Amino acid sequence: MAFPAYELAAAGFGACIGSFLNVVIYRLPQEDPTKRSLGGRSHCPQCRAQISWRDNIPVMGWLLLRGRSRCCKQRISIRYPLVELLTAVMFVLVALRPSAHGPLLLQGAMDASLLLPAIFDATFVSFLIASSFIDWDHRILPDALNIPMMWLGPTLVAFLAPGYAGTLGSGLSPEFDSILASALGLAVGFGSCYVVHVLGGKLFRQDAMGFGDVKFLGAIGAFLGWQGALWTFFLGCVLGAVGGMLQQAITRESKIPFGPFLAIGAVLVMFFEPALREFVFYTWPEWQRTSPLALPIVGGASLVSLLALVLVVRRGRRNG
Numbered sequence: 169m170a171f172p173a174y175e176l177a178a179a180g181f182g183a184c185i186g187s188f189l190n191v192v193i194y195r196l197p198q199e200d201p202t203k204r205s206l207g208g209r210s211h212c213p214q215c216r217a218q219i220s221w222r223d224n225i226p227v228m229g230w231l232l233l234r235g236r237s238r239c240c241k242q243r244i245s246i247r248y249p250l251v252e253l254l255t256a257v258m259f260v261l262v263a264l265r266p267s268a269h270g271p272l273l274l275q276g277a278m279d280a281s282l283l284l285p286a287i288f289d290a291t292f293v294s295f296l297i298a299s300s301f302i303d304w305d306h307r308i309l310p311d312a313l314n315i316p317m318m319w320l321g322p323t324l325v326a327f328l329a330p331g332y333a334g335t336l337g338s339g340l341s342p343e344f345d346s347i348l349a350s351a352l353g354l355a356v357g358f359g360s361c362y363v364v365h366v367l368g369g370k371l372f373r374q375d376a377m378g379f380g381d382v383k384f385l386g387a388i389g390a391f392l393g394w395q396g397a398l399w400t401f402f403l404g405c406v407l408g409a410v411g412g413m414l415q416q417a418i419t420r421e422s423k424i425p426f427g428p429f430l431a432i433g434a435v436l437v438m439f440f441e442p443a444l445r446e447f448v449f450y451t452w453p454e455w456q457r458t459s460p461l462a463l464p465i466v467g468g469a470s471l472v473s474l475l476a477l478v479l480v481v482r483r484g485r486r487n488g
């Protein structure tokens with residue numbers, strides 16, 4: 169096996185982006201607008217001392233300091249290096265996707281524009297990570313992340329990487345078809361979650377799926393297309409229901425944020441959509457043909473998941 173220079177570069181770049189995502193996760197939801205700025209040097213949240221670049225090196229900084237800040241010896245949450253590690257792993261997986269032509273680029277064999285889908289993948293994954301942790305901490309999915317991604321999908325991404333969010337076979341130019349596919353994904357993601365948001369509010373008087381979830385799934389649809397949006401919603405509901413029940417069993421706290429489960433669903437769709445499609449078009453019809461219980465079982469499980477989820481998800485009062 170050759171020296172994994174390409175994989176290491178993706179991991180190193182991912183860890184640095186992860187370090188930035190930690191800043192986004194910490195600063196973006198601050199109530200005080202002056203603390204929301206993403207620029208400037210890092211300061212210790214406890215004593216406000218400036219943090220040197222050595223101590224800010226992703227993962228390594230935390231390990232060398234053994235989880236305590238140099239300035240005031242306060243414990244630094246292990247979540248910081250974990251977010252950096254997670255981002256690094258996701259960037260390697262993205263770089264190794266068949267659609268990413270990085271290895272060929274290194275050999276100078278391919279056009280640089282082939283790297284664009286990988287860059288958009290990395291942007292999308294970063295968005296999912298930052299949103300998930302903010303939702304976990306504050307029960308909000310901020311507009312500051314949702315809205316730019318809802319714009320980016322059907323414009324820049326669809327135009328520069330035709331077919332990124334799928335194709336519609338509209339007979340129009342590849343760029344225009346791609347823009348329509350992304351816009352349709354946005355509409356389907358937004359619309360399906362909106363219906364549950366309204367129904368959940370009407371039927372259960374719960375602030376179940378907030379408007380932040382609606383926009384979040386809209387942004388996901390703009391990147392994954394309409395089928396990807398529906399898959400993400402379905403997987404997010406099943407995972408969220410299971411996660412909510414597990415949490416209730418362990419901690420007696422039944423409320424969960426929905427964002428992280430949608431994000432996990434979106435990542436599964438990103439990497440396993442062919443397998444999901446195989447299940448729907450081959451395994452599933454075969455199962456239905458041989459077992460009359462297939463439809464009631466899956467339909468019932470989906471419905472139960474959705475109901476459990478509506479009761480279990482809690483939303484913050486602030487918009488999102």
Ligand SMILES: [Zn+2]
Binds near residue numbers: 240242
């Ligand atoms: Zn300090």
